[in-house]
Amino acid sequence: MQFDFDLKQRKRILETVFEKIENYYSSTKDFKTNPDLNIKEIRESILTKELAIGINPVKAIQHVIKGLENFSVHTPHPKYFGLFNPRSNYAGIIADLITATYNPQLAAWSHAPFAVEVEELLIKEFANKFGYNRNADGVFTTGGAEANLTAILCALNHKYSKFARDGAFGLDKKPVIFCSAEAHHSIQKAAKVVGLGYNLVKSIPTTNDLKLDTEVLLQEIKNLDTSVYSPLMIIGTAGTTGTGTIDQLNQLNYICKKYNIWFHVDAAYGGGAILSQDLKHNLSGIEKSDSITFDAHKWMSVPMGTSIFLTSKDDILGKTFRITTEYMPKEADKLTVTEPFTHSIQWSRRFIGLKVYLSLLFYGWQGYEQTINHQAKIGRYLKSQLLKNGWVIKNNTNLPVVCFTKNEFETDSNFTKKILNNILANGKSWLSIYPIKGISTFRACITNYNTTEKEIDELIDELNKEATLYAKQ
């Protein structure tokens, strides 16, 4: 079977891909932000009988690209004001292509020493940025969900020396995880996966500024029936998914230390602020945490599947994941290196870190700082233009996530629903709705490094027009 093709065919295939992705990359803004969701049409567009013996590769590529262009929300679009899904930067795109070609196996150090050492270096660099000391450890994960799951496992193995052997059945008390009602639901999911059950995740209500209410948290800890329960961890969110709010990390840390509780910070999105001198103060307290989740595939604009778990406890990943096997290569035993498969939920591992390494080599920390400052600035511009145009803002954060509505329609949830329907039907902008303390708001996040004042002006025009129409009916 000619899986490799010959040079001429490979060139033709790559040229087709190049031409197509170049067209998409250079004119993303000309696409409708989102497709019509006609499931019949979508399913019918997918090839089935062609699977038996295959088709011409160029035709196959054209087909796949047409499918993606017609039937996706275009998250790389400069008017996608969405859910932290960025436009992939060019370094990240190239890194994924290179990784697929060389396909280094990052389970064992000796199979891919360059790649593993690159990831180790990046872990140290990020640990340093977040203010951890030199003993900090970490691992690349596929996403924030895997990183949060890793955090819960580390907290359990830290507190219970026999957890690795006996699991939840060996626990004398039920471990409780505290987070805010605005925390990401991957925490509940992780509690299900671990076998604790989501009942042991206690969602603490938020104050008016949407931060975890530390008074209520303290009461909940004091009220725990300690004959049955034991506090395991407190998870602070640095940049909530809904409103971009950062919990009071210093206070959460104080409570954790007082009660000997693991302190995890879910900075999946907001962690990006650490790369900016202007914004990093918002994360004050994160340096005292036991662990951090940070998604590079959000604010660092690398393709999906790129997250980082960091911990200030240097031995905990090994304690949590180490397994000894006869068949894994052991050359590294004699060296002082990390075997990634003993540090990770994953076994065979993709070179996830290359997307970040190549991005830094292309743009530098400096380029990231500029980009992140630019996005924060556009967020401030969006806020000021909304206020000028009679909208009210319902969240309070220095990150570029803005939740807004009109005073006169706060109690009318049809207002946001109807307007959003019209905006999505036009396909010129994508944004979402998020309820804040019972009020339905529009949520717009500057998630694309190419978004400028012009796109904001266009969005505001669209919103104003729709709001006027709504008021008239």
Ligand SMILES: *Cc1c(COP(=O)(O)O)cnc(C)c1O
């Ligand atoms: C996105 C997000 C997650 C989940 O991360 P994935 O990369 O989607 O798995 C977790 N926590 C927060 C705060 C997030 O914003």
